[in-house]
Amino acid sequence: MAVTTTQEVRLRAPVLFDLDETLDCGQCFRFSPTGDGAWRGTAGGHTAVLRLTGGTLFITEEGRPAETAFWRRYLDLDRDYAAIRDGFLQDERLAACMRYAPGIRVLRQPAWEALLSFILSQNNHVPRIKGLVQRLCDGFGPLLPSGERDYPAPQTLAALTEEALAPLRAGWRAAYLLDAARRVADGSLDLVQIQRLPIEEARIALQQIRGVGPKVAECVLLYGMGRLEAFPLDVWMKRAMRTLFPGLTPADFGPYAGIAQQYIFHYCRRHPLEVA
DNA sequence: TGCCAGGATGATG
DNA sequence: CATCATCATGGC
Numbered sequence: 001m002a003v004t005t006t007q008e009v010r011l012r013a014p015v016l017f018d019l020d021e022t023l024d025c026g027q028c029f030r031f032s033p034t035g036d037g038a039w040r041g042t043a044g045g046h047t048a049v050l051r052l053t054g055g056t057l058f059i060t061e062e063g064r065p066a067e068t069a070f071w072r073r074y075l076d077l078d079r080d081y082a083a084i085r086d087g088f089l090q091d092e093r094l095a096a097c098m099r100y101a102p103g104i105r106v107l108r109q110p111a112w113e114a115l116l117s118f119i120l121s122q123n124n125h126v127p128r129i130k131g132l133v134q135r136l137c138d139g140f141g142p143l144l145p146s147g148e149r150d151y152p153a154p155q156t157l158a159a160l161t162e163e164a165l166a167p168l169r170a171g172w173r174a175a176y177l178l179d180a181a182r183r184v185a186d187g188s189l190d191l192v193q194i195q196r197l198p199i200e201e202a203r204i205a206l207q208q209i210r211g212v213g214p215k216v217a218e219c220v221l222l223y224g225m226g227r228l229e230a231f232p233l234d235v236w237m238k239r240a241m242r243t244l245f246p247g248l249t250p251a252d253f254g255p256y257a258g259i260a261q262q263y264i265f266h267y268c269r270r271h272p273l274e275v276a
Numbered sequence: 277t278g279c280c281a282g283g284a285t286g287a288t289g
Numbered sequence: 290c291a292t293c294a295t296c297a298t299g300g301c
Contacts, residue, residue, distance in 0.1 A: 285296090289290105
């Protein structure tokens, strides 16, 4: 029989937190607007509708008792963004970027989910990535009490073949998913261990996976491993660095470079830079 | 209808 | 080490 459990909890939302900016900026691919201002999505085995009204975050979790601890962590609600932004205000250019998305936050997604998502993201745009992730979960992931399907477990994916993944329509990325899954399943790739390695070593470890290069590795570190010093560099960000911050390297932004990157990237999307 | 997408790989200069 | 074609697919 269908489980219809839904529970709502309320949290006092921190300042500098906005759902639209955070959930629709290319960090995650399983959240959709409900049409009335809220967002619904699944992550880490949890399905919820999130609504931010005034200073209160309403979380309605489906199919299981609401678990605020998970969402606090996922949305990174306990981090003091005001303090981090104070540091960024020293740079007028960065301050300008921040004004375009003052409430954006770096999500803390499960590492495995981020790895799958950003393998699929390569040479694709967000609408198609969302479709790929959707088909990956619906086709191969376990059914959750909410009725949605979670990301497939590494062992599940590792047992499959490229032919089995054909309905995914992922192109050459299907082989990359399988390589990642097999490495995690056979223990040769330990995401928990990589998470606490010095970042240079973590980068190298992740790039052992076929289909994981500098950009994907950086996204996994930043969005899936809480490594806020990571700094994904795509073509837009490279251009932004050249035109807005000539001479600077990602490391120059400090231990929260990844958050700075998020402000800059959002700024670039809404305010395309002149092609030098 | 084509162009191109929050890239990575393997082969060449 | 820098450049370059190639990869499968489909939003727009």
